[in-house]
Amino acid sequence: MTTSIAVVGITGTMGRLVEALIERSDDLSLHAGLRSTSSLDEMLGADVVIDLTHPGASQAVVEFAVDHDIPLVVGTSGWSRDRIATIEARRRAAESSAGVLFIPNFSVGSVLGTTLSALAAPYFDSIEILEAHHAGKIDSPSGTAVRTAERIGEARSGVGPVAAPHTDQRARGQQVSGVPVHSMRLAGVLARQDVVFGGTGETLTITHSTLSASSYESGILLALAAARNETGVVVGLDRLLGLDAIGPRGSDPA
Ligand SMILES: NC(=O)C1=CN([C@@H]2O[C@H](COP(=O)(O)OP(=O)(O)OC[C@H]3O[C@@H](n4cnc5c(N)ncnc54)[C@H](OP(=O)(O)O)[C@@H]3O)[C@@H](O)[C@H]2O)C=CC1
Numbered sequence: 001m002t003t004s005i006a007v008v009g010i011t012g013t014m015g016r017l018v019e020a021l022i023e024r025s026d027d028l029s030l031h032a033g034l035r036s037t038s039s040l041d042e043m044l045g046a047d048v049v050i051d052l053t054h055p056g057a058s059q060a061v062v063e064f065a066v067d068h069d070i071p072l073v074v075g076t077s078g079w080s081r082d083r084i085a086t087i088e089a090r091r092r093a094a095e096s097s098a099g100v101l102f103i104p105n106f107s108v109g110s111v112l113g114t115t116l117s118a119l120a121a122p123y124f125d126s127i128e129i130l131e132a133h134h135a136g137k138i139d140s141p142s143g144t145a146v147r148t149a150e151r152i153g154e155a156r157s158g159v160g161p162v163a164a165p166h167t168d169q170r171a172r173g174q175q176v177s178g179v180p181v182h183s184m185r186l187a188g189v190l191a192r193q194d195v196v197f198g199g200t201g202e203t204l205t206i207t208h209s210t211l212s213a214s215s216y217e218s219g220i221l222l223a224l225a226a227a228r229n230e231t232g233v234v235v236g237l238d239r240l241l242g243l244d245a246i247g248p249r250g251s252d253p254a
């Protein structure tokens with residue numbers, strides 16, 4: 001028996017990628033493909049919903065799936081820890097037990113970069129994130145940068161905040177969990193993140209580059225397979241890969 005998937009955002013770059021993955025899979029089938037003009041009711045009856053829309057549209061999609069107890073994978077960016085906490089509260093109020101998987105980045109290399117950054121974070125007081133994405137990306141900072149900064153902030157809970165001088169100046173970036181994040185939107189780029197650690201007489205840089213959207217495929221398949229078996233809110237592909245056991249980790253809202 002196949003797992004039927006409702007793809008919300010099916011006309012988008014990521015939605016088309018998921019549709020092609022479903023077509024190639026013997027284990028998955030397409031329940032419905034939703035776009036901006038679709039009724040959210042089209043999600044009803046799906047085994048799993050995957051949301052790949054826009055930060056402004058994702059809230060309604062997530063709330064609908066939670067309220068109807070449908071397992072959900074959220075790939076849309078813009079879901080900070082605080083926003084996810086509101087969904088966890090809603091899920092509890094609705095007594096929904098379905099899995100709600102927030103996956104800021106489906107790429108294994110990216111999530112390893114974030115995990116390694118959390119591992120390094122307690123050892124360097126100076127930390128800044130530079131992220132670059134294609135010029136069509138409408139939100140900044142990226143969801144990946146927000147997640148990385150949050151993991152760094154958690155990892156430093158025992159050693160104190162990042163030392164970031166002159167953050168009142170706009171050119172010093174946006175503060176996320178005390179980490180300055182600098183966003184570039186450039187033609188020719190897909191996605192890239194550099195996490196730069198400054199120490200005594202040395203720097204360490206953890207760089208991840210997305211060269212093709214195919215890097216998301218294995219993570220998407222893993223998340224779709226896991227969604228039916230998980231209960232409640234899960235944040236990050238690292239949890240599904242077992243990487244959360246590595247290094248310091250704070251508490252997610254679940
Ligand atoms: N987690 C990850 O690894 C990755 C996440 N992303 C994120 O995924 C999201 C989608 O990216 P991308 O595919 O490039 O975006 P696109 O702009 O290409 O596609 C957006 C899609 O969302 C649909 N949409 C917009 N509003 C609504 C709505 N209210 N209800 C239903 N559907 C809606 C659009 O439909 P329509 O055609 O009708 O406008 C379109 O299908 C972004 O937030 C991006 O940051 C991207 C890459 C990797």
Ligand SMILES: O=C(O)C1=N[C@H](C(=O)O)C[C@H](O)C1
Nearest residue numbers: 077104105137142143144191
């Ligand atoms: O919009 C994108 O392209 C991407 N968005 C996600 C993000 O905001 O981190 C994931 C990836 O970086 C690509």
